[in-house]
Structures are given as structure tokens and as C-alpha cells.
Amino acid sequence: MLGYAGKVLYVDLSTGKTRTEKLNEETAKKYIGGIGLGMKLWLANSTAGVDPLSPQNPLVLALGPVSGTMFPTGGNGHAFITKSPATGAVGEAVSHGTFGAELKRAGYDAIILTGKSERLIYLWIDDDSVQLLDASQLAGKSPSETEDAIKDEIGDYYVRVASIGLAGEKLSKIASIINEKTRAAGRTGLGAVLGSKNVKAIAVRGTRDITVAKPEEFMDMVRDFHERMKGPSTQKYRTLGTVENILVNNTMFCMPTRNYSTAHFEDAEKVSGEALNEKYVSKIIACSSCPMRCEHEAVVREGPYKGAMARIEYESLWALGPYTGVNKLDAIIKAAELCNYYGLDAQSTGVTVGFVMDCHEKGILTHDDLGGIDAHFGNADALLQLIEKIGKREGIGNILADGVKAAAAKIGKNSEKLAQHIKGLEVTGYDLRCLKTAALSYAVSFRGADHNRSSAYAVDLKGKVDRLKAEKGRGKLVKDLEDTYALLDSFIVCKNARGTFYKDLQDMAKLYSSVTGIDMSVEELAASAERINTIARLINTREGLTRKDDTLPWKVMNEPIPDDGPVKGAFVTQDELDLMLDDYYLSRGWTPDGVPTTKKLKELGMEEFKSIVEPKEA
Amino acid sequence: MVKIHERKFVSCDPEKCVGCQTCEYACSFNKEEAFNPIKSRIRVVRENQVVNMAVTCRLCEDPACIAACPRDALTQSTETGIITIDKDKCNGCGWCIEACDYGAMMLHPETKTVYTCDLCKDKADGPQCVKWCPEEALTLVTSDVLAQKARISAIKKLFQEKGQP
Structure with missing residues (x-):
């Protein structure tokens, strides 16, 4: 059973005890890995009706059979699986980068975190050694700052880190788990689950060899897929990136704008993928083992948001831009950077801001309710101020930090009609009315x-x-x-x-x-x-x-x-x-x-x- | 005496490098039959999201690693410039690692002796990292060709800016 590490790590955060179990080959074959294996392990280790933010809710981190190999894009992914605090349903998100490959080399197919640590810790997985280390000095730090601090403390700059920001610590139901500064397991409030367990970060160093069962056949496939990755099927991602969708979806009248008020944004040209690439994309980088490389890093070089940097994709650009009516790319990049800083899912955050603006426009939330923030559609300052409030759970942010469903329930006044979500998870950038x-x-x-x-x-x-x-x-x-x-x-x-x-x-x-x-x-x-x-x-x-x-x-x-x-x-x-x-x-x-x-x-x-x-x- | 056009090494263009680590996987698979970056002779540095570069042995003219080895375990080919490590002499003390300005000398986690890039001298198609690099960021070049390229691009830029043909 190569590919798989053959081992599942159990960490009881309440007692600090860890143990490993062999990965059953039949289970592996039936559920493959990643979200499949993760959901199987979650179901087997939880009881019906578990409170998502209680110590009893396991958080599973799972890899796939190809994680750690050279297979294009296959080597680098990891998935978190749990019960979502936002939806009460399956909570899962996949992220890429280098974290997953490192964890596979440490010798695990999955990690199951249960219980709750007494104080804020980070989990340090160094091959077979698993330690819960004090993270009090990391409290309130952004995922990027946390990653740098952990690398400094351990003294190894190739250690890979996934962590939460302040939003996760404050149990925001739209908090994400971020690895390598700009990659996120974004959706379904996973950051809150990690935060509820008092875990600030998971740091990994893996030194084991990854080998495959049929090296020649495998390398032939890798060679073939390297060619495919340079072909037409990935052209969009290699060139403009997913942000190409702004103009495409706008032309098709399927881009929800101003909290689903319209399906078309009159200022789409100003926030288009073309404009982003021309003015702001500084570099396109890759995850481990990926010859496609699609991560568009946008940098603001001048003006009020000078120095802001974030990876921009269609969904984050759409949510923070058209969905809030904001038509300034530099402010949108700053907003995405703030989401990364606080460890917030940019999609759910943008949709939540759009919801607040809609509430304000319709008189449901007043200037006073909003602590003086002028939350009209299109106000870039209000967008940034609201993200700060959400990240810190300050003022109105305390209500908004749990996403639109929970916010509408607290605000009342028919605001649930403006809360665009399904099962408690905020909508994404496709107008479902015409699709x-x-x-x-x-x-x-x-x-x-x-x-x-x-x-x-x-x-x-x-x-x-x-x-x-x-x-x-x-x-x-x-x-x-x-x-x-x-x-x-x-x-x-x-x-x-x-x-x-x-x-x-x-x-x-x-x-x-x-x-x-x-x-x-x-x-x-x-x-x-x-x-x-x-x-x-x-x-x-x-x-x-x-x-x-x-x-x-x-x-x-x-x-x-x-x-x-x-x-x-x-x-x-x-x-x-x-x-x-x-x-x-x-x-x-x-x-x-x-x-x-x-x-x-x-x-x-x-x-x-x-x-x-x-x-x-x- | 080595001719100037013979001493090639693997050079990385940071403008093109995207930090994908394909070179690390190709190297470790070729040399160690395993996917394991810590056994790769070339390593990627992502200094920040927009600064990425792979680094390996530069085949220096007067290598600090060789000068630093107290056991005379390191030798340099006068023809190719490739540095060879005598595993029987090397005791893994790591002075060569400290001496190398590029971090191109590394300690093998299992043999506990040092190793560095040998340009895949046993491979007919040359360094595997160069072959696999999806961005063509890696090239096998001499210092002279690098200088030529720099001169050409500088002149091109100058005359483009001046708007002349």
C-alpha cells in the first residue's frame, strides 16, 4: 500500500495524549483519501448531534494517496473535515500549497484532533514526534505572522504551517485555516473549529521518502500530465486566472451584484481580470509539484493602500467587489489582504458585507447600529472598516462574524430575506436565478x-x-x-x-x-x-x-x-x-x-x- | 587548463521561477528513487510570495567548500568543475556547508555525508531539474553565456526605451 503513509494520528487535546492507528487498506480503497477518507473518519469518531464548537467535535485533517508525490497538483493538497459551525452539516475545505506534501512525508494520511486544550497551543509534528507547544505569544497574530514566528522558534525555515488568525480565535463562523500565507481552507468556518480547540496552528516537518508502486508507469503519467498542463485545458488559469470570470459572468448576466440586487455590474470593466492583471498582478506562483501555476499575487504599488498584497481569485474579487458594489481594485486587494490577516474566508466576508450594505440601504441597520460606518453599496472605506470589525468581533462585527444567517437571526426585521446563503453558507459568484x-x-x-x-x-x-x-x-x-x-x-x-x-x-x-x-x-x-x-x-x-x-x-x-x-x-x-x-x-x-x-x-x-x-x- | 566555455552549471532565473519544487522532486527521484525535497541537490527558496528562486551548486572557480574541508574529502574536476565527495573521507562535520555561500552543500539525512549537484553527469540528457522545469527557469549555462544574455537584454531594453529599432 504505497502512496498512503498507512497511519492515522489521533491527538486528544484535552489530555495531550497522542496515538497512531494503522490505516485499513479496505477503508483507504473505498474512500480514497482527502474529503472521502476524512468524512469516514469524522463519522466514525463523532456522535449524532455534536455541537460543532464543542470539544467533542473532531477536526480531521486528511491527505490523499498521491499527496507527497510528483504528480502535477496532486502532491500538494490537504483537506479539513468536521461538522461546520456555520451550517451544522458537513464542514470541509481543501487547500493546496506545500503543507499537505510535508505532512505526508511526516508519515500520516490523516490527523484527528479531538478535545480542547486548556490554553492556546500549536501542534508541532516533527515526523514521529508530536508535541503541543505553548502559543500564548501567538495570540492575535495573523496566519502570516504566526507562520514566521513558528519558523523562527523552531529554527527551520522549511517547516510548513497552517494556522488561524484572530477571527478563528474568536470563533467566527466565517473563519478559515490559512497555510503558507495566501492559501486557505476557506469555507464552512473551519477556523472557528480549530479556535474552539485552542489550537492556533499546526506546524509540520516531514523527512520521509515518498515512493510509488510502479515508478516507470507513474513517471510516464507525470510526463504526460506535464504536457497536458501546458495545453488548452488549463490556459485560463495560467493566463488571466479565474478572475477572467468577471467579464464572462457579467456578459452572461449571472454575476450577483450588490447583495443579489442585480445580476450585472455596470463597473465590471474597472474590476475585471484584465485590469487586475495589467495593473496589479506582480507574479504568478505555484504550489508544490504544479507545472500549471495559477496563484496570481496582486500588489498595490501606490495610493492609500500602497503595499497591500494578496492572492486574488474570481470568488474573492467578486465577493469583495461587485457583491458590495465596490469598483476600486486597489481597495479590493486591500480587503483581501485584511481577510487573510484576520483569517477570514474572503467569499463569506464579502457576502456578509454586501448583506450589511443591503440592510443599511433598506433602513434595517442604521448609521448608529453600524457604529457610524457609512455602509452604502460601493463605499470602499466601509468595506474595509466592516472587515476590521468582523475580524476583531467589535461592535456590529460581533454579530456579523458568524455570517449572514446568524446575523439575520439576531437583526430580525425580515433581514433573513437579504441573507443570501444555503444551509448557512454564504453564496458564491454565480447568479442562480439564471443558472x-x-x-x-x-x-x-x-x-x-x-x-x-x-x-x-x-x-x-x-x-x-x-x-x-x-x-x-x-x-x-x-x-x-x-x-x-x-x-x-x-x-x-x-x-x-x-x-x-x-x-x-x-x-x-x-x-x-x-x-x-x-x-x-x-x-x-x-x-x-x-x-x-x-x-x-x-x-x-x-x-x-x-x-x-x-x-x-x-x-x-x-x-x-x-x-x-x-x-x-x-x-x-x-x-x-x-x-x-x-x-x-x-x-x-x-x-x-x-x-x-x-x-x-x-x-x-x-x-x-x-x-x-x-x-x-x- | 579549463576553457571558459566548458564549465557549465545550473542557473535559475528568478523572473521565471514560480517556486513549484518540480526540480526538487525530479532531482530526488533521479538520485534517490524517492520524492523527498530534503534529498534534492537543488532547493527552492520562497523568500516571499513574489520572490522565488531555486539554488544549487555554482561550481565556483575557487570553491570555499573544498578549502574548508579538513579531511580533503572534496575535489573538483578540472574539466567540468563538478565537485566530488569522497564518502569514505567525509565525516559529515559540515564545514563545507558553512563555507558555501549558496547553501548548495547539504548533509544526507541517512548516509550522514555531504552531497551536492553533479549535473546528473551519468545522464545522457543532462541535469534532470533543467529537463523538468516547467517554466524553463533553469538552464545549464556557463558564466560567459550568462554575461552574454545580460548584455543582450540590457541593450535591447535601452534601445526599446529610446524608441529605436
Whole structure:
């Protein structure tokens, strides 16, 4: 069983005790690694109804079988898996960089953190040695400062660090876990879970060799994928980057603007990917083992935000820009830098600021409520001030730091209609009113509003279907995409490289076998993909989520797109959503309430979980 | 006497280097049959997000590593400039590591003797890091060719700025 380290590390933060267990080969093959293995381990180590911010909620850090190898983008990823404090559903996010590869070399496939440390600590994993070290001197520091301080303290500048900022320490439900300064496991409030355990950071040094089962076959694949990475399937990421989407989505009238007031931003040119690259992108850098390199580092060289630096992607640019109505790129870069500084998910933060501005414009939140911040759409100063408040949990920031769902519940006055989220996770940069396959995919996504569980928006945008129509067949489309994406996040390979897998399952099965030496057929891999999506649904079912949670934000279902253009008047009705949900559940072999059946569990070799579904199946 | 056009080494252009570590993986796989950056003869430094550069042996004309070795374990080929380590003589004291201004001399975690870049002299297609570098940031060059390139780009820039053909 090469590729895998063969070991799972358990750390009880309450007692400081650690132990390792062998990774079972059958489990590894069935759940692959990454989010698949992570969800399996989370489910096995938690009890139903666990409070996400309690010591009893395990936080799993999982790697894939290719982590640590030279496989392009495959060597470098890691995934955090837990129960999300934002949604009460599966909380997971994948990040890339070099951290995952280092952890694999330290000899682990997964780490399970349970309990809660008495005081703020950081976990220092030095191959076999695992220590809980005092982090009181790191309290309040940004992830970047934390990383530098830990490297200084340990005296090794190649140590890799993932950490939380002040937002995570203050249990903000939109806090992320950041590694290597600009990479984030951003979504679902994972930073709060690490913070709730009094863990400031995880620092790793791994010195072991990573070897693969079939070196010649593997290196042939690496060579082939290096070529593919230079081809058309990754061109977007290598050139303008994901920020190219600003003008594309704006032209298609599917870019939610000013808290979903419109689907089109009149100042899109000013915040376009083209403008960003021309004026601000200073360097494009790469994660470990990646010949594609896509990380666009933007630097502000002059003006009031001089010196600001952040990695900018479409989602962060959209959320902090068009979604708040802000049309100044330098302020948006500063805002992204502030999100990194406090350890906040830039997407959820931007959407939360957009929500506040909408509340202010509609008179729900007054100038006084906002501590004097002039939170009109488009006010860049207000954007930056609100992020500071959220990061520090000061004033209005104390309410906003838990995201729009929790904020609306506290604010009241019908503000929940302005809170654009699904299951408690803030929306992303695709207007679901005119992208109906995407709307279904967001509704059923196990971690809430999310383009990354399937990128079904591409089916709509590329015109493969009528994007304004809800019809049978969309369920199967979403299911198939979700299955591919579950594998990407379990292997773990980068989603920006998804196009290089010309034959998804064949390529991945061959990669799996050449790395691990474990035979893997296309059929077995397809079953693993389905199993991974099913275990996510099992977790959500166990934690009390049902069909009614597979819904859409209020504006998506009640406020038609107002912009003159090709999609004017579009929105999603409950009937349309119901039709697509029925179709999706049917294609998954689940009950009309979205519960996996015992028959399906048997088919996938998951009978150990039938106690979760039996009472709900009838 | 070594001719000026014979002594090549692996040079990294920081303008092109993206810090992907592909060179480290290629090197350690070629030399050690394993993916392990700490066994790579070339190492990547990400000084900050926008400053990335890979560093390996410069094949210096008067190598400080050789001068620093009290056991005469290090020798330099007069033809290629490649530094060879006599593993029987090396006791891993690390003076050569301290002496090298580039951090290109490293201690092997298992053999506990030092090692450095040998330009993959056993490989017909030359240094594997150069071959694999996806950004073409690494090149096998002589000092003279580096100087030539610098001169050419300086002149190009000057005449572009002056708006002349």
C-alpha cells in the first residue's frame, strides 16, 4: 500500500495524549483519501448531534494517496473535515500549497484532533514526534505572522504551517485555516473549529521518502500530465486566472451584484481580470509539484493602500467587489489582504458585507447600529472598516462574524430575506436565478451554497442545456459532476487541473494503481465516488438535515433578475426546485426526502451505516 | 587548463521561477528513487510570495567548500568543475556547508555525508531539474553565456526605451 503513509494520528487535546492507528487498506480503497477518507473518519469518531464548537467535535485533517508525490497538483493538497459551525452539516475545505506534501512525508494520511486544550497551543509534528507547544505569544497574530514566528522558534525555515488568525480565535463562523500565507481552507468556518480547540496552528516537518508502486508507469503519467498542463485545458488559469470570470459572468448576466440586487455590474470593466492583471498582478506562483501555476499575487504599488498584497481569485474579487458594489481594485486587494490577516474566508466576508450594505440601504441597520460606518453599496472605506470589525468581533462585527444567517437571526426585521446563503453558507459568484442546473447543484451541495462541489454552472454557461429551464435530466448531470468532484477532492488533485483528466475515471484509476499498487478498476472508482457523496449525505442526515434544507436563498426564489438583458425576469420557483430535487434524488437512488436507502448502502458496501437511514427511510 | 566555455552549471532565473519544487522532486527521484525535497541537490527558496528562486551548486572557480574541508574529502574536476565527495573521507562535520555561500552543500539525512549537484553527469540528457522545469527557469549555462544574455537584454531594453529599432 504505497502512496498512503498507512497511519492515522489521533491527538486528544484535552489530555495531550497522542496515538497512531494503522490505516485499513479496505477503508483507504473505498474512500480514497482527502474529503472521502476524512468524512469516514469524522463519522466514525463523532456522535449524532455534536455541537460543532464543542470539544467533542473532531477536526480531521486528511491527505490523499498521491499527496507527497510528483504528480502535477496532486502532491500538494490537504483537506479539513468536521461538522461546520456555520451550517451544522458537513464542514470541509481543501487547500493546496506545500503543507499537505510535508505532512505526508511526516508519515500520516490523516490527523484527528479531538478535545480542547486548556490554553492556546500549536501542534508541532516533527515526523514521529508530536508535541503541543505553548502559543500564548501567538495570540492575535495573523496566519502570516504566526507562520514566521513558528519558523523562527523552531529554527527551520522549511517547516510548513497552517494556522488561524484572530477571527478563528474568536470563533467566527466565517473563519478559515490559512497555510503558507495566501492559501486557505476557506469555507464552512473551519477556523472557528480549530479556535474552539485552542489550537492556533499546526506546524509540520516531514523527512520521509515518498515512493510509488510502479515508478516507470507513474513517471510516464507525470510526463504526460506535464504536457497536458501546458495545453488548452488549463490556459485560463495560467493566463488571466479565474478572475477572467468577471467579464464572462457579467456578459452572461449571472454575476450577483450588490447583495443579489442585480445580476450585472455596470463597473465590471474597472474590476475585471484584465485590469487586475495589467495593473496589479506582480507574479504568478505555484504550489508544490504544479507545472500549471495559477496563484496570481496582486500588489498595490501606490495610493492609500500602497503595499497591500494578496492572492486574488474570481470568488474573492467578486465577493469583495461587485457583491458590495465596490469598483476600486486597489481597495479590493486591500480587503483581501485584511481577510487573510484576520483569517477570514474572503467569499463569506464579502457576502456578509454586501448583506450589511443591503440592510443599511433598506433602513434595517442604521448609521448608529453600524457604529457610524457609512455602509452604502460601493463605499470602499466601509468595506474595509466592516472587515476590521468582523475580524476583531467589535461592535456590529460581533454579530456579523458568524455570517449572514446568524446575523439575520439576531437583526430580525425580515433581514433573513437579504441573507443570501444555503444551509448557512454564504453564496458564491454565480447568479442562480439564471443558472438552473447550478441552482440544483447548490441546493443539494452537502456543504451549502457552493460552486465547488460540482461546478454545474459550467453546463449552464457553456450552453449544453437551456440555463433558464428546470427539467428532468439535470439530476443526473449534477450527480455525475459531483462524483467526479468528490474524487478530485479525495485524491487530492486541484480542481483547476480537472480538464487535464481527459478520461476522468480511466486516468484516475490508473493513477491510483500506479501510486498505491492496489488494483483499481473504473467501476470500483465510480463506486467510491458515489460512496463519498453518499457518506456526506449520511452525515447530514444523521445531523438532522432533510429535503427542506436543500433549498435556495430567498432572493433566488422571490426576486426576479431586474436587469434588461437576456435573462430579465428569471428566478427559480419552488415547483422547479422540487422537480429537479426529485430528479436528483432518484438518480442517486435516495428516497424522495433525500435519504440514502438501505438498498443503496448495501450496493455500495456501506451497510455499517444503515442505522442512520432505517428510521427515516419509510 | 579549463576553457571558459566548458564549465557549465545550473542557473535559475528568478523572473521565471514560480517556486513549484518540480526540480526538487525530479532531482530526488533521479538520485534517490524517492520524492523527498530534503534529498534534492537543488532547493527552492520562497523568500516571499513574489520572490522565488531555486539554488544549487555554482561550481565556483575557487570553491570555499573544498578549502574548508579538513579531511580533503572534496575535489573538483578540472574539466567540468563538478565537485566530488569522497564518502569514505567525509565525516559529515559540515564545514563545507558553512563555507558555501549558496547553501548548495547539504548533509544526507541517512548516509550522514555531504552531497551536492553533479549535473546528473551519468545522464545522457543532462541535469534532470533543467529537463523538468516547467517554466524553463533553469538552464545549464556557463558564466560567459550568462554575461552574454545580460548584455543582450540590457541593450535591447535601452534601445526599446529610446524608441529605436
